[in-house]
Amino acid sequence: MKTKVGIVGYGNLGRGVEKVLQYHDDLELVGIFTRRDPDSLDTASRAYHMDALEKKTNDIDVLILCGGSATDIPETAHMYAKNFSTVDCYDNHRDMPNHFKRMNEAATGGENVSIIGTGWDPGVFSVQKLYSEALLPNGESYTFWGPGLSQGHSDAVRRLDGVKLAAQYTMPSSEMIKEIEDGRDVSYDKFSSHHRVVYVVLEEGADADIVRESIITMPDYFEPYETEVHFISESEYNKNHTQLRHGGHVIRRGYTGDNTHTYKTTLDLDSNPEFTASVAVACARAAKRFMDARQFGAKSIFDIPPMYLLNESRESLIERLL
């Protein structure tokens, strides 16, 4: 029997999950749940108002929560976790311990599973950091994002009063990446090795200085990064800022005696939300496996046995990939 998946929220990420599900034969989309008028969604899938969700507890195995990280996920995710197993793409690294706690209480109480912080960072990159530190304990790690559009940061700006549209580009220091690749010593911290560039379309009558100040002083997302803010027209936004490319590198340089080893993971993504959705969908399969094993509660990506991510037996995986 197929695993039944529901989508909560129909922005870039929700649309990504809908698109990606077609590549997984063992998963099926039950419906999209939205706060908007379901008939207004531009989709061929079944769409329901959020209020219909409470009657669907028996029809859905896993809900993929596709709301934004600035407010939707921290305010609402734990409510869904009481009644459904969930997967989310929460991306506030600093708040993750709190999020884990909130979700663990809700999911454990409801005998559900909640996989938190999936996507590529947090997510795939986190796993690569774990592996590379485990394998090369004597060394140093570097993470670089971009150049590309961060969904999390763009969403955080869009939530500010006076902002109509926003795109945030994360810009890594390409000189520093080169220096690391050349084996030179660098003084790295994630803040000084990136800067952020934001393009904002203001609501009519909004005060640009107030909006700029709220962006550059926003904790977790912008402070203490160096951040440039540009105000543009809606037509310029629509012309130049609707691309969703992103990616980055996780690099660990480790030493065994005189020998140096470089462990590098690179992602180069045409569509940040569609790749983030791809990770969330594989994690939805894992959530079902945890449910079947009655291992309830919140899980991070570190807790997922790699085999839970693919629809394939151990025997076949050993034969094919080991």
Ligand code: API
């Ligand atoms: C950045 C990274 C990438 C975030 C990836 C994904 C997103 O500063 O660009 O929200 O787009 N934190 N979580």
